[in-house]
Amino acid sequence: MTAGALGRRGRRMIVALAALGTLASPAAAATRNVWVAAVPVQWDVVPSGTDPMTGTTYPKSQTAGWTVVYRLYDRGWRHPRAGAAIPGPLIRARVGDRILVHFKNLDTHFRNAHSMHFHGVHYAFASDGSYIPGISGPGADVRPGQAFTYRLLAGRDSAGAWPYHDHGPAMDESIAGGMYGMLSILRRKERAPDREFVVALSSMRGFMTINGRAFLGNTPVFRSRVGDRVRWDVMAMGDDFHTFHVHGHRWLRDGVPEDVRSVGPAESFTVSWRERSPGAWYYHCHVESHMMAGMIGLYVVRR
Amino acid sequence: MTAGALGRRGRRMIVALAALGTLASPAAAATRNVWVAAVPVQWDVVPSGTDPMTGTTYPKSQTAGWTVVYRLYDRGWRHPRAGAAIPGPLIRARVGDRILVHFKNLDTHFRNAHSMHFHGVHYAFASDGSYIPGISGPGADVRPGQAFTYRLLAGRDSAGAWPYHDHGPAMDESIAGGMYGMLSILRRKERAPDREFVVALSSMRGFMTINGRAFLGNTPVFRSRVGDRVRWDVMAMGDDFHTFHVHGHRWLRDGVPEDVRSVGPAESFTVSWRERSPGAWYYHCHVESHMMAGMIGLYVVRR
Amino acid sequence: MTAGALGRRGRRMIVALAALGTLASPAAAATRNVWVAAVPVQWDVVPSGTDPMTGTTYPKSQTAGWTVVYRLYDRGWRHPRAGAAIPGPLIRARVGDRILVHFKNLDTHFRNAHSMHFHGVHYAFASDGSYIPGISGPGADVRPGQAFTYRLLAGRDSAGAWPYHDHGPAMDESIAGGMYGMLSILRRKERAPDREFVVALSSMRGFMTINGRAFLGNTPVFRSRVGDRVRWDVMAMGDDFHTFHVHGHRWLRDGVPEDVRSVGPAESFTVSWRERSPGAWYYHCHVESHMMAGMIGLYVVRR
Numbered sequence: 090m091t092a093g094a095l096g097r098r099g100r101r102m103i104v105a106l107a108a109l110g111t112l113a114s115p116a117a118a119a120t121r122n123v124w125v126a127a128v129p130v131q132w133d134v135v136p137s138g139t140d141p142m143t144g145t146t147y148p149k150s151q152t153a154g155w156t157v158v159y160r161l162y163d164r165g166w167r168h169p170r171a172g173a174a175i176p177g178p179l180i181r182a183r184v185g186d187r188i189l190v191h192f193k194n195l196d197t198h199f200r201n202a203h204s205m206h207f208h209g210v211h212y213a214f215a216s217d218g219s220y221i222p223g224i225s226g227p228g229a230d231v232r233p234g235q236a237f238t239y240r241l242l243a244g245r246d247s248a249g250a251w252p253y254h255d256h257g258p259a260m261d262e263s264i265a266g267g268m269y270g271m272l273s274i275l276r277r278k279e280r281a282p283d284r285e286f287v288v289a290l291s292s293m294r295g296f297m298t299i300n301g302r303a304f305l306g307n308t309p310v311f312r313s314r315v316g317d318r319v320r321w322d323v324m325a326m327g328d329d330f331h332t333f334h335v336h337g338h339r340w341l342r343d344g345v346p347e348d349v350r351s352v353g354p355a356e357s358f359t360v361s362w363r364e365r366s367p368g369a370w371y372y373h374c375h376v377e378s379h380m381m382a383g384m385i386g387l388y389v390v391r392r
Numbered sequence: 393m394t395a396g397a398l399g400r401r402g403r404r405m406i407v408a409l410a411a412l413g414t415l416a417s418p419a420a421a422a423t424r425n426v427w428v429a430a431v432p433v434q435w436d437v438v439p440s441g442t443d444p445m446t447g448t449t450y451p452k453s454q455t456a457g458w459t460v461v462y463r464l465y466d467r468g469w470r471h472p473r474a475g476a477a478i479p480g481p482l483i484r485a486r487v488g489d490r491i492l493v494h495f496k497n498l499d500t501h502f503r504n505a506h507s508m509h510f511h512g513v514h515y516a517f518a519s520d521g522s523y524i525p526g527i528s529g530p531g532a533d534v535r536p537g538q539a540f541t542y543r544l545l546a547g548r549d550s551a552g553a554w555p556y557h558d559h560g561p562a563m564d565e566s567i568a569g570g571m572y573g574m575l576s577i578l579r580r581k582e583r584a585p586d587r588e589f590v591v592a593l594s595s596m597r598g599f600m601t602i603n604g605r606a607f608l609g610n611t612p613v614f615r616s617r618v619g620d621r622v623r624w625d626v627m628a629m630g631d632d633f634h635t636f637h638v639h640g641h642r643w644l645r646d647g648v649p650e651d652v653r654s655v656g657p658a659e660s661f662t663v664s665w666r667e668r669s670p671g672a673w674y675y676h677c678h679v680e681s682h683m684m685a686g687m688i689g690l691y692v693v694r695r
Numbered sequence: 696m697t698a699g700a701l702g703r704r705g706r707r708m709i710v711a712l713a714a715l716g717t718l719a720s721p722a723a724a725a726t727r728n729v730w731v732a733a734v735p736v737q738w739d740v741v742p743s744g745t746d747p748m749t750g751t752t753y754p755k756s757q758t759a760g761w762t763v764v765y766r767l768y769d770r771g772w773r774h775p776r777a778g779a780a781i782p783g784p785l786i787r788a789r790v791g792d793r794i795l796v797h798f799k800n801l802d803t804h805f806r807n808a809h810s811m812h813f814h815g816v817h818y819a820f821a822s823d824g825s826y827i828p829g830i831s832g833p834g835a836d837v838r839p840g841q842a843f844t845y846r847l848l849a850g851r852d853s854a855g856a857w858p859y860h861d862h863g864p865a866m867d868e869s870i871a872g873g874m875y876g877m878l879s880i881l882r883r884k885e886r887a888p889d890r891e892f893v894v895a896l897s898s899m900r901g902f903m904t905i906n907g908r909a910f911l912g913n914t915p916v917f918r919s920r921v922g923d924r925v926r927w928d929v930m931a932m933g934d935d936f937h938t939f940h941v942h943g944h945r946w947l948r949d950g951v952p953e954d955v956r957s958v959g960p961a962e963s964f965t966v967s968w969r970e971r972s973p974g975a976w977y978y979h980c981h982v983e984s985h986m987m988a989g990m991i992g993l994y995v996v997r998r
Contacts, residue, residue: 141828208651214671217639222444224672246642246649261684328681330633330936332959339852343646343949346852348814351959353635353654355678368820369830375961378934381867511954517974520942525747527975549945549952564987631984633936646949656938656957658981
């Protein structure tokens with residue numbers, strides 16, 4: 090499938106929008122095309138080789154190796170537009186948009202079939218991307234060298250941040266290897282935040298990782314300035330439940346303040362605030378053993 | 393205790409209703425009598441003997457054996473009105489109703505004492521059904537061959553879906569064996585859904601089960617048609633936290649959309665929607681290891 | 696630092712309050728001084744030596760030993776004002792108050808550095824109390840014999856109940872040993888409850904404990920009378936997720952009734968009700984294995 094035949098698909102989409110009933114006005118809708126490939130990469134969970142909190146060092150044989158991740162490409166998967174990293178590319182849209190994710194399996198290393206399964210957005214069964222023996226179609230089982238386009242719609246009930254991940258036959262292995270990413274969907278007229286931080290919590294190679302990395306010096310350092318409107322997009326993937334905590338800040342959940350929030354596998358949420366608190370603040374999972382296994386980073390706010 | 397002396401109990405109930413203050417008008421209240429027995433049954437967690445996702449097969453010695461479950465009976469426990477299954481019977485009521493659950497312990501196999509403990513509803517201490525050494529009464533420790541009637545009230549704060557389960561001296565063993573079920577309580581004038589799906593998540597014999605069954609082909613296939621108002625009653629029991637996910641659908645929680653929701657032991661919730669999305673959708677626990685251990689099923693929506 | 700120089704600090708505070716923007720009128724604010732020390736204590740998780748539910752007995756070698764806890768003192772740490780216990784002292788305040796927590800490390804047994812890190816309240820980076828190698832200051836790494844004053848503000852988004860805990864270099868060990876407590880912050884004009892129950896859920900020495908104690912006969916017995924307005928301040932600390940349940944009661948969460956609520960490490964919440972239900976009610980973690988490992992207590996309501 091190519092991205093060319095917009096006229097026919099556009100007409101079909103208007104019918105779909107009317108049928109769904111929960112989407113913003115189709116007149117305002119944009120179509121966003123995203124090219125993504127599954128690519129093999131050598132990934133190191135602890136590039137520094139050490140945990141500065143305890144001084145423990147880890148050999149590369151334990152922290153690094155081949156895995157498969159989602160990587161952003163130019164149209165037609167000609168050139169990569171970003172590094173091959175964990176999590177995969179942040180896919181942005183607004184309520185009312187349709188999103189065409191053109192996925193190609195370039196896994197020449199393990200040669201597993203892969204797919205993309207998206208949370209939070211609307212789609213027909215053919216774009217579900219989940220392997221069901223005897224039932225699912227080609228989008229659920231994309232073989233090496235093959236491609237598939239997932240047709241998604243951002244409905245009014247799609248605003249927020251959501252995971253996507255492999256749901257093909259090898260998903261158990263590939264999710265543990267980092268085949269996940271996030272969708273970030275703004276409301277139709279919502280002002281974009283000044284800073285948006287993606288926090289994907291998962292285990293990998295026995296470590297507890299944030300965006301595929303463990304321990305201070307490896308996990309992301311998020312940065313903002315006083316006055317910035319910041320937003321955190323938080324998800325978990327895998328087997329574990331986490332409690333996300335940012336030091337020196339609080340936020341409201343349904344009107345009730347909190348500064349810790351639990352997030353289980355495939356759950357996701359956003360929290361936002363206007364920054365007022367300069368400092369070098371920890372953000373971390375508050376499960377003590379997860380924090381000790383690397384799930385901690387720094388959020389630096391300058392005046 | 394019999395179900396005959398309604399006059400005296402009715403007067404007592406009006407006093408109780410006035411005292412509670414949170415119940416719907418007693419004038420509208422019905423009394424629902426339910427006969428339930430604890431019965432031994434041979435239960436197979438994997439009747440098909442195989443996981444079609446991986447092709448793994450399991451011997452009957454691993455998947456099947458004797459257990460005790462709650463079974464629905466006719467008045468006076470004369471004849472069973474339904475099969476002996478996991479979970480136990482769905483007990484339905486409306487806000488304002490009183491519910492008399494007449495329980496008999498027919499466990500002739502293990503000969504353990506059992507009880508029923510109900511979440512979400514109002515009751516006096518005598519109907520708590522929880523064994524407390526030196527304190528609790530006969531309803532907490534019903535011996536084989538004995539019976540007890542639990543007197544429950546559905547208050548305004550009882551609307552929703554709730555677990556019930558054994559809370560007798562052997563509860564640790566009997567909950568692992570499937571002695572749990574659900575209450576479904578509608579508001580006074582709430583329209584009943586077209587389809588109501590009960591999803592009880594628990595571990596059993598080392599498998600992760602939905603309604604006592606593991607793997608596609610064994611777990612429930614829920615069915616609806618486009619246009620149906622569907623409702624899911626979800627609970628967990630045992631030691632594990634789960635993340636309930638339905639493919640291709642979203643729902644609002646306090647106005648915030650989600651398609652995954654965590655549920656820990658004895659937590660429960662309902663989610664509802666008007667069906668619009670035909671397909672063969674997975675529903676599953678999104679904890680990867682739980683899904684791989686069987687906690688996955690199909691939800692089939694026809695046009 | 697002493698508590699004397701209120702004038703200068705008072706002026707600084709008014710500036711800070713104006714800058715924060717989310718605090719109640721500074722005119723109404725009080726300053727609360729609290730003296731706390733980290734002290735070694737011999738602590739027994741199972742003083743009775745037995746679990747009355749199963750009859751299992753436990754030797755003192757398994758249940759008791761030295762640990763370090765937070766203890767409340769008179770001004771200047773001259774005399775203890777309360778026993779050395781788990782959790783540490785409940786620190787009470789109202790929205791708009793500033794709270795000066797004067798902490799001294801009197802750990803003469805293990806001689807570890809310790810700190811206090813507070814959830815829910817406002818503070819500058821210097822009062823964060825979290826050890827960050829190469830970044831944090833003296834409040835994050837208070838050596839034996841040393842002291843530090845944490846300067847906190849109760850903002851409008853601080854109402855509720857929150858954990859505090861050690862976040863020094865030895866936090867992993869000291870949190871497992873009981874170095875945690877709670878803040879209870881009322882809104883500016885909120886009426887205080889008649890009864891306030893602190894429930895800190897954590898594991899210790901292989902047991903699942905409530906306030907550092909395991910099994911009926913050791914865990915707290917909370918008491919109220921019909922008509923009392925009761926409030927439960929619930930937190931978890933450590934590695935485990937729990938589901939807090941009180942028998943015979945329900946409460947609303949965002950308008951939805953529940954009688955079980957999950958709480959992960961460093962999460963906290965309050966639930967409140969006007970008492971109407973006399974009885975000897977279990978409260979417990981509903982994770983079955985946690986309840987069997989001691990995480991269960993009694994709540995006795997008299998007419």
